[in-house]
Amino acid sequence: MQSIQQLLTIIKRLRDPINGCEWDRVQTFESIKACTLEETYEVLDAIDQKNFMELKSELGDLLFQIIFYAEMADEQKKFNFDDVCKTLAEKLTSRHPHIFTHPNTAKVPWEAIKQQERDQKQQFSILDDIPHSLPALMRAEKIQKRCAAVGFDWDTLGPVIDKVKEEIDEVIAEVEQQPPVTEKVEEEVGDLLFAVVNLTRHLGLKSELTLHKANQKFERRFRQVEDKLKAKGYQLSDVSLEEMEQAWQDIKLQEQQNSNIRK
Numbered sequence: 001m002q003s004i005q006q007l008l009t010i011i012k013r014l015r016d017p018i019n020g021c022e023w024d025r026v027q028t029f030e031s032i033k034a035c036t037l038e039e040t041y042e043v044l045d046a047i048d049q050k051n052f053m054e055l056k057s058e059l060g061d062l063l064f065q066i067i068f069y070a071e072m073a074d075e076q077k078k079f080n081f082d083d084v085c086k087t088l089a090e091k092l093t094s095r096h097p098h099i100f101t102h103p104n105t106a107k108v109p110w111e112a113i114k115q116q117e118r119d120q121k122q123q124f125s126i127l128d129d130i131p132h133s134l135p136a137l138m139r140a141e142k143i144q145k146r147c148a149a150v151g152f153d154w155d156t157l158g159p160v161i162d163k164v165k166e167e168i169d170e171v172i173a174e175v176e177q178q179p180p181v182t183e184k185v186e187e188e189v190g191d192l193l194f195a196v197v198n199l200t201r202h203l204g205l206k207s208e209l210t211l212h213k214a215n216q217k218f219e220r221r222f223r224q225v226e227d228k229l230k231a232k233g234y235q236l237s238d239v240s241l242e243e244m245e246q247a248w249q250d251i252k253l254q255e256q257q258n259s260n261i262r263k
């Protein structure tokens with residue numbers, strides 16, 4: 001608690017309209033949204049790298065964002081950091097009644113608890129509280145999970161895979177139109193992406209993290225393509241697509257061989 005109070009005092013000083021930091025005192029809720037997103041991704045990056053010293057630092061930066069928002073809200077007499085903590089404590093206890101309020105009762109399904117909260121907020125749709133600012137893959141997954149909770153979902157993997165194939169066919173059909181209509185192609189590609197997210201979800205994976213890993217793999221391999229060609233004295237601008245593809249396939253084969261050796 002002493003450390004938290006120290007942070008609150010520091011941020012109040014930084015926000016002082018006369019003697020505060022020139023940058024901190026002019027910030028608004030809107031202006032630091034991008035900073036919050038950036039700090040979140042830096043936390044995830046530290047976790048991916050298993051760099052716990054860096055993670056400690058990045059979590060501090062993320063905590064700074066939370067306290068900063070609370071300080072701005074306090075200045076506007078809306079709520080303060082203590083209110084944030086109280087609201088979180090109430091939410092955690094209400095969502096785990098089998099642990100905190102009724103220890104010996106059966107566990108209440110998570111979605112049932114969430115639905116009670118939505119009813120209290122008088123939401124018209126079960127989708128109302130899904131943030132529009134979420135990355136598109138994450139939002140698609142949340143929409144699908146919310147609909148699945150009320151039975152609007154396939155029970156087996158077969159129809160999910162069939163839907164992906166159907167959407168691929170529809171993309172191809174639109175692309176082959178003469179001339180192709182950009183809006184229709186975009187719509188069908190969007191449907192395909194949504195179907196792939198659904199497949200990923202049914203396989204028990206997270207779409208955002210799955211694509212993140214695919215990005216990392218592609219980047220690792222492409223950097224090796226660059227190194228391989230540079231070792232031969234070539235620049236990327238000097239080589240053909242076929243030569244780059246051959247280097248790519250060589251790297252894939254080497255990775256597979258190394259993986260087999262480790263096994």
